[in-house]
Amino acid sequence: MKLVDEFRNPQAAKDLAASIRRITTRPWIIMEICGGQTHTIMKYGIEELLPPEINLVHGPGCPVCVTPLEMIDKALNLAARPDVIFTSFGDMLRVPGSEYDLLAVKAQGHDVRMLYSPLDAVLLAERNPTKEVIFFAVGFETTAPPNAMAVFEAKRRGLKNFSILCSHVLVPPAIEALLSSPQNKIQGFLAAGHVCTVMGYEEYLPLSEKFQIPIVVTGFEPVDILQGVYMAVQQLEAGSSRVSNQYSRVVTMEGNMAAKNLLREVFEITDRKWRGIGTIPKSGYRLRAEYASFDAEKKFDVEHISREEPEACIAGLVLQGLKKPTECSAFGKTCTPERPLGAPMVSTEGACAAYFHYRKIEKAHYV
Amino acid sequence: MSETLTDITAGLSCPVPKFDYDRVLLAHGGGGTLSHQLLSRVIFPLFKNRWLDSEHDGAVLEIDGVRLAFSTDSYVVQPIFFPGGNIGELAVNGTVNDIAMCGATPLFISAGFILEEGFDLESLRKIVESMRIAADRAGVSIVTGDTKVVDRGKGDKIFINTAGIGVLKNGIDISPNRCKIGDQILINGRIADHGVTIMSAREGLTFETTVESDTAPLNDLVSKILDVSNKIHVLRDPTRGGVASALNEIATKAEIGIAIDENSIPMDDQVKGACEILGLDPLYIANEGKLIVFVDSLDAEKVLEAMKSHPLGAESAQIGEVVADHPGRVVMKTQIGSSRIVDMLSGEQLPRIC
Incomplete structure (x- = not known):
């Protein structure tokens, strides 16, 4: 290929x-x-x-690993409401909140859908005017432009039943x-x-x-x-x-100007909490005041939901590169992808999951 | 050690999620670890018997000296019509293949239909007709069946259950327990076509490929294989959960190590591309016309030749072998020459965020 x-x-x-x-x-x-x-x-x-x-x-x-616990709980709260279609990228569905995950909410009969593009959520909102469609907008600067585009497009189409739960972070x-x-x-x-x-x-x-x-x-x-x-x-x-x-076949010094302009139009910089690390000043995006009506946290009043994460979390040490997954004594024993104790074990991009899937034996020999 | 463990888990910010879900998740049907748990915790303990214990695609039963293979499968694929086939064809081929994987010649099939009120008869007729064509192709007869209709909204157009019976010739014994070190692992062509076809055909995915489902009856290919060698140890069709799950099941059951080579696994470029875009691993994606053969190395070459000369095996390849190292595990030599574990999938394969 x-x-x-x-x-x-x-x-x-x-x-x-x-x-x-x-x-x-x-x-x-x-x-x-x-x-x-x-x-x-x-x-x-x-x-x-x-x-x-x-x-x-x-x-x-x-993005899955650093989305704070309270944001997952907000998602679970929103997804379990009647008349809500809660939409998300696939990866987020399995991340444990305080009590359960989005897949469990779906199994309870609520409308939770996995989408490949936030613009599909906008179309979904247009087709379902009696429902509230919420998209779980997580990720770094990579997923921010499509999410910004979704909000921009929803405003342009005059949709009142679309919003995003925004948890964007910056590198x-x-x-x-x-x-x-x-x-x-x-x-x-x-x-x-x-x-x-x-x-x-x-x-x-x-x-x-x-x-x-x-x-x-x-x-x-x-x-x-x-x-x-x-x-x-x-x-x-x-x-x-x-x-x-190194990635000069794709990356330029100034980046993608159209995407950056759109980001500036829709988002502004804010402090963000990172799971396992804590709050980092000016480390994320939130919707600008002109787009506040698309902010699911404000619209459905879940801003108050807050969960404290203890500082002693090894997931935080892994995410900061201070520990390797294998240095955690829970790794592969009490913490596995089926029973994750921390987010890095949930996502396919999580360091712990990557170690678990590919490295269970140290030196494997191909004969 | 135990003290450290307590300290660390006590400090974790993420509370232990409920893993023993009290409801069925879609992932319980995904063919991965959760599916296995559903079977081992809920189904097997209650149905326990020696035939079920073999955990094969079908049960091998001996009645008055005649050995029969018996298997059943239900089909709920959505969309019901997809490039390369439809739910009816899939239902016949799937059961034919399950019986063939026991080393048996499939003979008779049953067909049970659960229809949703309002489903159009023209589509039903098309599906039934393709079942007849598939049965003719596989040389089996559909000899009994059932239809039920459920209220609109209580089903999804059409679900089909098929069961089948086949006869085993004397001397044929196909079972993971027969695997031995040095066995060669063969496959009859490109992997992941079916799963990628279904994903591209599903609502919400806007990319288009010209890939078609590989759904096909494998019984004729199996009989050619069994004709040229009496040293076939395992046959497995890597359907749900893909090649990775099938190999892991065999490695676990037989307590042997499996080594495969990524470069030797046949795959279509479009399928590769679709998997790259979606962040999916083709090793875990379903096939409906593929079989994996474990054969004694002495016979590997002639079996591979026999497979290649069959219309359903032109792109057959040797993808790995049984090794003494890492019993219970599948290890793959990667494209760049390093090695990694190929694990059992834990839940559904979920597309990555970025």
Whole structure:
């Protein structure tokens, strides 16, 4: 398959791994931001190919994992109301709230639907004028433009029965929070290629400069990841700290201007709570006042629902790259994908789930 | 150790969700871990008997010296008409295949219809006709049946149950317990066509592919395979839950390790593309005209040749083998040459957010 197979080429992977080994002289800790990248690393066993000095730690870039508990509870509250069609991307349906998940609400007979696009929710609202259609708008800068478009389109069509439960988060403030932590051990970042496809990478320049850290905008195929690691190690070994772009076949410095304009039109920056990490200032989007009537939290009065998450959560340590999933003694024992104790075990992008599915035995041999 | 465990779980921010759901979820029908739990916790303990214990696609029964294979399956696919087939054809082929996977020759099929009030007769006629054509193709007769009608809104147009009986020739013994180290694992062609066809045909998905369901009766192919080798150890049709679930079931049941090679698994480019876009793993996607063969390595080559010469096996391939390592587990050599676990799916496969 074009534009995929080239980036899963075994020889290219092998050559890059050899190049990384050749230039690595000491241990380095590099964080891949995005859960999609974590997934690729586990699915393709990339750590097997890297020299032992390179330690990849897994970042908070899994939208399912960082959506706070109280937001899930708000979703469960809304989904269980009569005359509501609650819609969401598939991944969110299995995330446990305080008591149950959206799949359980669906099994109780409520109308919970999995959609592939938020615009489908707008069409659903148009076709069902007697129902309230709510879309669970989660995710990073990648899912924000389609969600913004859905709200924009609903307003344009004059729909009164469409709203979103908005829990959007942003990558650069999370990087800043991680690097500002006194516990920080991260020496280089692989930035999330898809986020940068939308936003460009200008925002990363001041971060790289302030914290003297290399940031490599990286794609999602195994060869992308290996090349991203190579570019990061190259900088680390040379003592430089710049922003470089491995994913140049997709990402430009300025990003997708149409998408960015739409984001500015519909959303404004706000403080957001991250599951397992806490509140990060200016780390998310909320709807602008002109679009407030599309805000499900206000419309259905669920803003007051609040759940505290204890600070001692290992999920938080995993999401900050301070612990690996296997360092949790619950991992694979009391915490499994069927019985997740934390969100990173739920989502396919979650670090714990990725470890669980692909790495139950350490060194597997193909005979 | 136990102290640490308590400390950590006590500190978790996410309360333990109810896993023992008190209601049926769709995922209970997905062919993954939840389906298995439903069977092992609710169904098997109450129905327990030696025939059911084999957990095969069908039961193998011996009556007056004659060995019979007996199997049943229900079909609720939506949409009922899809590229490459319809619910009726699927219902006949599915049961024919379940019997064939026991190594038996399917002979007789039953057909039970649950129809929703208001379902149009023209569609019903089309479905029934395609069942007759499918039965003729497979060389089976539909000899008994039943129809029930439920109130509008209490069903989804049409559900079909089929059951079937077949005869086992002497000397044929197909069972995971016969797997041994070195057995070669073969498949008769491209995987995931059926599941991707159904997903693309479903409301809400706007991408279009020209992929068609692979629904087909496999009994003729099975009989060709059994003609060329008496060293066939397992036959399995990787339907719901896909190749990954089928291989995991065999690895668990036989307590053997399975090693497969990603590069050798045949797949259509459009199917690959659809799976990439939706974030789905084709290894877990349903097939309706595929079979996996575990054969002694001595006979692997001639069985593969026999499969390739059959119209339903032109793209047959050897995808892996039984190994001494990691008993109970399926491990795959990835496209880039590293290795990873191929696990049993826990619930429904849900598309990723981004």
